[in-house]
Amino acid sequence: MAKRLEHLYKRLLAAYGYQHWWPAETPYEVVVGAVLTQNTNWKNVERAIANLRKEHALSEKAILKMDIRKLQKLVRPSGFYKQKAERLKLATRKWVELKNADLSAGQLRSEWLSVKGIGKETADSILLYAMDRPFFVIDAYTRRFCKRHLKKEFREYDDYRWFFEKNLPRNIELYKEYHALIVEWGKDFRPQKSS
């Protein structure tokens, strides 16, 4: 299965080229994007991030001190805006606490999962793309990819993650690029309802 995974990776790479994910200019922007993209089209996330940038609010300090109502208004295009404004503040507080902390990868993951509004996918996205820790990110695209190309389905999030982590070399850049390519693939092949 390891061979199969690496073969698929090469095919995706040949088809789409290097993606250089996550689409963000700073590690903190990864945190913001990871929260805002929960069950949401990335296009809408971009609008919200553009609003924050326009207000010079794309920084830890600005988000933490911003009035919650104003923050809600700025992130509104990304949907679920009341929750997301709250989650953004909580995630930012944790990010400030953890970004220079001397903790193991496992300890960092536990810390993120203890934040209300941060589940496994969001945590792993932040850990991989903002903190350079080796966790393979599982999202809707990844599950679809497994089903289509590997005939594999699991019930638990971590079962998907272990599958990738066990069958791939433990390489941060590979994890980043592979997941990025899966998303790129996923945008082309949305599940179509049978006619």
Added chain:
DNA sequence: GTCCAGGGCCTAC
């Protein structure tokens, strides 16, 4: 008008 998107929480059983 209906369906869906790079989830996660809460509640009921």
Added chain:
DNA sequence: GTAGGCCATGGA
């Protein structure tokens, strides 16, 4: 421990 409801905007 798990299925179902809820959160909400913008594009197809």
